[in-house]
Amino acid sequence: MAETQKFLLFRKKANEEPRYERYEVPLRKGMTILEALFYIQDHFDSTLAFRYSCRGAICGSCSVTVDKVPQLACKTQVSKVKAAKKPPKLPELNFGDISDWNKEEEILIEPLPNMEVVKDLVVDMEPFWAFYREVEPYLEREWNDESPESTQSSEDAKSIENLVYCILCGLCWSCPVNASNKDYLGPSSLAKGYRFIADSRISDEHREGILEKVWKKDGVPACEKFFVCNRVCPKGVKPGTAIKKIREEWLRDE
């Protein structure tokens, strides 16, 4: 008989209290949490709601909380969850009553923290996107149509490379400041802001504009240096370190 894995899943319908449901899924080699969710949807409950797109850790859609650690469902292998070293000093993430969770045997799957649940594992990410848009994280200038259209030395490109890797998955929204302050721009928006502040191709005017936006009360000054963002980010973006660099830029410009 095929080896199986037990799951305890957070379930919620609009206007209903959350509940937890148990499922047992036959394992196959390399099976990911996302594949287990598909199995549950296909074989037990077609109404189970979760997000995904690329299945390759690129689109940032499949973020969930697995055994109390925010992570990408498509990048997390079922067989490795229990043995995985958890990032240190994560905040306590509470979604509902899990007093009967068998931690040794059941993998617990819950939504992204600090966002409103729309249904099951699907959360409303609009505040996340609103803060992202607020920072205006893009280049704005007249491009020369002649080659090279945009020049940047490899050193300059290298200096922002890790920030460019952000896939906007929202895992860093598990920051305790996001839990307590609904207006906090959040680690990824601030890191995205720094990605352009530090881009050698940005105009001085736009750079100043982004600096002003990220330096508002609920931006960089609200960061309490937990660095949870650095520890949960699946792409090595290190938003907390970017926030620290913005502080340095701001103080240098003062």
Ligand code: SF4
């Ligand atoms: S900084 Fe990392 S954790 Fe945050 S949204 Fe970007 S990729 Fe995800």
Ligand code: FES
């Ligand atoms: S499905 Fe795209 S990152 Fe997981």
